Amino acid sequence: MFTRYILLAIERHRNEDQRTLGELLIFLIDEMADITFSRSLGILMDALMASLQEILKLSDEQLTAFTANFEARLPEYLRNALHPGTVAT
Secondary structure: OHHHHHHHHHHHHHHOOOOOHHHHHHHHHHHOOOOOHHHHHHHHHHHHHHHHHHHOOOOHHHHHHHHHHHHHHOOHHHHHHHOOOOOOO
């Protein structure tokens, strides 16, 4: 967000745009698709699992056990974010 603001400020300075930076920022935000929290968390988890498997040479069974143990230690809202389609019982 900060980088976008800086780029907008530079461009506004160059072009002497009459619109405010806030208007330009809102326009840019509306145009960009935001990645969801759940998707971001999923990307991080995938990267963690791939690193564990590559560096520690974990088998699929070990990785499954690690993942289950790790997820069990997470707060409920993070577990739910990792598996948005499931309902906690």
